[in-house]
Amino acid sequence: MPGLSTHVRGYYPSPIGLLEVRGSQRGIFSITFIEEEKPDAGLYDILQPCIDQLHAYFSTDKHQFHSLPLALHSTDFQLQVWEYLMSIPYGNTVTYGEIAEAIGHPKAVRAVGSAVGRNPLSILIPCHRVLPASGEVGEYAHGAWRKEWLLLHEKK
The missing domain is CATH 1.10.10.10 (Winged helix-like DNA-binding domain superfamily/Winged helix DNA-binding domain)
Structure with a gap:
């Protein structure tokens, strides 16, 4: 995986549009709908649990997200x-x-x-x-x- 301060991105093709998942070693900091993938995306271990849980949410009933490291910048x-x-x-x-x-x-x-x-x-x-x-x-x-x-x- 890239260095500790590097931000990475991955994608999940949901039934209602493409989701871009962004994160770093600290955790996931962005999940948003976008129009098309960026060419520099890859599969990174830090993103896979989130992408797996997004898949579970859209594929099954009553999925609750859990145990994902988050890197929120907020008040x-x-x-x-x-x-x-x-x-x-x-x-x-x-x-x-x-x-x-x-x-x-x-x-x-x-x-x-x-x-x-x-x-x-x-x-x-x-x-x-x-x-x-x-x-x-x-x-x-x-x-x-x-x-x-x-x-x-x-x-x-």
Whole structure:
């Protein structure tokens, strides 16, 4: 594997688009939908467990992600929100207001929305499980249609 500070990337062809997984020896720091692979990708041991778990998530029912090393760069507030997102059970949804209340900042609904929108680990940190108070699907950084697909996938 390349040196300790080298960032590597790998890909997973999900049913709703190509996912790029990026990481380093410290852990996974990005999972995002992209249009096409970059030519410098390779198979790296540090990425394989994440790619395997993405495959399990899209292939089976009720897969919960576990034991992946993460290398998140965030504020304390963002980390608090993202940790809460990771505690939302598969197939469940919450509102931004419920998150704000749960993390002890009941008036910080907009700040919660901002932290959710800055989530660098799509699918793994399940921001798709967060709905507006109206109960509608709402926005998603990678398209509302993907969010709706993910929610339906988890309801199977």
